[in-house]
Amino acid sequence: MSIASEHSLCPRYHRAVELVGKRWTGAVVRTLMGGPRRFNELLTSIPGISDRLLTERLRELETEKVVRREVKPEAPVRVVYELTDRGRDLGPALDEIARWAERWIDAPPAH
Numbered sequence: 001m002s003i004a005s006e007h008s009l010c011p012r013y014h015r016a017v018e019l020v021g022k023r024w025t026g027a028v029v030r031t032l033m034g035g036p037r038r039f040n041e042l043l044t045s046i047p048g049i050s051d052r053l054l055t056e057r058l059r060e061l062e063t064e065k066v067v068r069r070e071v072k073p074e075a076p077v078r079v080v081y082e083l084t085d086r087g088r089d090l091g092p093a094l095d096e097i098a099r100w101a102e103r104w105i106d107a108p109p110a111h
Contacts, residue, residue: 019064020090024049026097028057029083029090032067036082066090 020026027046031037037045043054058081061067066087072078083090 019060019066020093022057022060024053024057025061026094028054028061029066029087030094030098032081032083032087033091033094036070036080038078038080042081061087 020029024046027049028042031042031045039051039054039058042058043049043051046054058067058069062069064086065084068082068084070080070082072080
């Protein structure tokens with residue numbers, strides 16, 4: 001096998017990188033690694049994300065079966081987001097990205 005074909009991008013790899021690489025997706029998934037969260041808990045746990053973008057990312061992750069949205073029939077109705085098995089399986093990959101970032105990415109300047 002040549003080096004070029006060893007490193008060619010298969011469509012599934014490309015789709016996975018596009019999904020996980022979208023802005024805020026990694027933060028949403030990492031936050032949900034800690035367990036189920038309500039929308040406002042996610043919003044306050046991820047500094048800088050807007051409610052519109054959080055809604056968009058959650059919908060995309062739900063479509064890809066990475067996140068499950070559960071409506072609790074309580075008064076008032078409660079909506080909880082949690083990772084599916086597919087989503088939890090991203091944990092080791094995100095941990096590796098975090099280790100790489102700690103080693104190679106400079107910290108942003110303090111405000």
